[in-house]
Amino acid sequence: MKLFKFTSILAITLLFLTSCKDKETSQNVSTNKSISKIEVIDFHSTHRCMTCKAIEANTKFTLDTYFNKDVKDGNITFRVINVDEKENEKLAEKFQASGTALFLNVIKNGEEKHIDLTEFAFMEGNDQDVFSKELKDKIENELKTL
Numbered sequence: 001m002k003l004f005k006f007t008s009i010l011a012i013t014l015l016f017l018t019s020c021k022d023k024e025t026s027q028n029v030s031t032n033k034s035i036s037k038i039e040v041i042d043f044h045s046t047h048r049c050m051t052c053k054a055i056e057a058n059t060k061f062t063l064d065t066y067f068n069k070d071v072k073d074g075n076i077t078f079r080v081i082n083v084d085e086k087e088n089e090k091l092a093e094k095f096q097a098s099g100t101a102l103f104l105n106v107i108k109n110g111e112e113k114h115i116d117l118t119e120f121a122f123m124e125g126n127d128q129d130v131f132s133k134e135l136k137d138k139i140e141n142e143l144k145t146l
Contacts, residue, residue, distance in 0.1 A: 034109075034110065035107050035109075035110055036107060036108050036109055036146045037074065037075050037076065037077065037107050037146070038070075038075065038076045038077075038104055038105070038106050038107070038139060038142055038143065038146070039076075039077050039078075039079060039103075039104070039105035039107065040059060040063065040076065040077065040078045040079070040102075040103075040104060040105075040139070041078075041079045041081060041095065041101075041102070041103045041104075041105055042055060042056050042059055042078070042079070042080045042081065042101075042102055043081045043082075043083050043092060043095065043097035043099070043100060043101040043102070043103070044056070044080070044081070044082060044083065044099070044100050045082070045083055045084050045099045045100065046082060046084040048100070049100075050126070051100075051122060051125045051126055052100040052125075054125045054126050054128075054131075055100065055102055055121045055122070055125040055131075056080055058125060058128050058131045058132060058135070059078065059102065059121075059135065060078065061128060061132060062131070062132040062135045062136055062139075063076065063078050065132065066132075066136045066139075067136075067139060070143070075143070075146070076139070076143075081097075083097055083098060083099065095114060095116075100118070100121075100122075101116065101118045102116075102117045102118050102120075102121040103115060103116055103117065103118075104117060104138065104139065104142055106142045106145065106146075108145060108146055115138075115142070117135070117138065120134065120135075120138075
């Protein structure tokens, strides 16, 4: 019985770790030279844990609270992408998102810089105050570069 419990817990842990990627990287990609904005992209799989849902809710809260004007003006966009849907396959590949992931795609004069915030998002995703403050700071720093 103890072996069964241990095996079950191990299997669930491995499933969670493989579906919830936690690395922070930055990648540059070239696009339309006239575009300068920040895309906030929340990737997720069909089956979502409580933290994955909190990341989306707290990201939306942060954008609504601190960046409402930037969102309305089109300087910041927010997209929620299900990586399990066929039509999202290429975008998920572009960001190397196989499960839950949070990215800032900073586009300056058509040059894309992918900032992977997944590790931060999972560490602070269930604490709205801390998550929102840190995400706000990260977005403000990137807005200054545009």
